[in-house]
Amino acid sequence: MLLGIDLAATLVLLPKPEVGLLMDAIERAVPTFVPAVPPLYERIVDEAQRRGVSIRGIRYGLSGAMPLPAPLVQRWEAATGGLLVEGYGLTETSPVVVGNPMTTDRRPGSIGVPFPNVQVRIADPDDLDREVPLGERGELLVKGPQVFDGYRGMPQETAASFHDGWFLTGDVVTMDEKGFITLVDRIKEVIITGGFNVYPSEVEAVLRLHPGVRDAAVVGVMHPESGSEEVVAAVVLDPGAQLDSTTIHDHARESLTAYKVPRRYVVLDELPVNAMGKVLRREVVREIRGR
Missing domain, CATH: 3.40.50.980 (Rossmann fold)
Known part of the structure; x- marks a missing residue:
């Protein structure tokens, strides 16, 4: 505005x-x-x-x-x-830190490059002092004039949001040799199954390519016997389409490592979203558990 x-x-x-x-x-x-x-x-x-x-x-x-x-x-x-490009930011960064150029040089699938005066680091989530090599996944850390000073009246939460002056976005990304950043997923939404990390967005992108699947949301659901998370997919089908679990499972296995392939598929009429249209994964888990 x-x-x-x-x-x-x-x-x-x-x-x-x-x-x-x-x-x-x-x-x-x-x-x-x-x-x-x-x-x-x-x-x-x-x-x-x-x-x-x-x-x-x-x-x-x-x-x-x-x-x-x-x-x-x-x-x-x-x-x-015209052009449709992707940008990235958070409320705490007022709100944009990274964006694609509004030119034909933009990269579909990438969130772009840092804005002027914005510094970024991609760090190992388990050792924030170590930057990961180009192309590897890590947490995005940012500095810049638009980054907030902290949460009002919440000193502990503020301290937990910074590392050595860098704001922790909580997002896993990769960066290529030209500085274009690709968002992988939220750290809090990563599914840990059998000791492996599964990024829901990667699995969802594969499922959306299956004929008849209009949309998908992938979440981790605790297995009652093993006590570990299982990869489960909620899918919304095109009108008139029916779910064939064997076919969609085979489709997923063609593009994904075995541990990333959903163990179960649940059909929903619509995915639960907020006012902006963002999928509410907690609600997806609740709906899956109710089936």
Whole structure:
């Protein structure tokens, strides 16, 4: 909103991020810039096709809050003729620290490069003083003018959020030789099964490529007998599709190491999400346990 004011642009403000309201606004005047989350971009493209409304002319989209699938980038850019890039940040970083350039040099699937004046380190979560080599997974640590000083009235939580002056994001990432960072997953959401780490986003990306699967959420569910976490997938199917556990299991095994393949699949009508469209994994676990 402040960017729009700074540019003396027209701001279109809506009371809710509902696709109907968005499409009504787009039909009145095609916007130049649409910031949103991946599920909302997908709904806009779907609704535009359903209504027969052109969204061509939207030049820029900046996605955040959750991983942006490369196939969605292709759909959006084909429909708009513009660019859809991914950025990354947290409330504690006011909120952006990393982003893709708004040019054809952007990298679909990557959250981009550090913003100006932002310093980043990718450290071993078990030894934060050790930086991991390029291409290896580690926790993203950041410094910059937009990083907060701490939680008001919560000194212990503040101290736990920093290491030697670096803010701990709690996110696992990798960095390539050109400085582009790829988000792997939240440390707190990593599933530990049989002593191995399983990153839900990696498994979800594979499951979404299976015919008939519209969406997926992968979580760790404690096995009542072994006392360890099992990889379990909640899937949302396309209308008319049916789940074939054997077929989807074989599909997952083609791309994933054996310990990453879900042991169980549960069909849900919709994944539980918050107001921004982000999947609530705790709710997914509750729904799975209730089946």
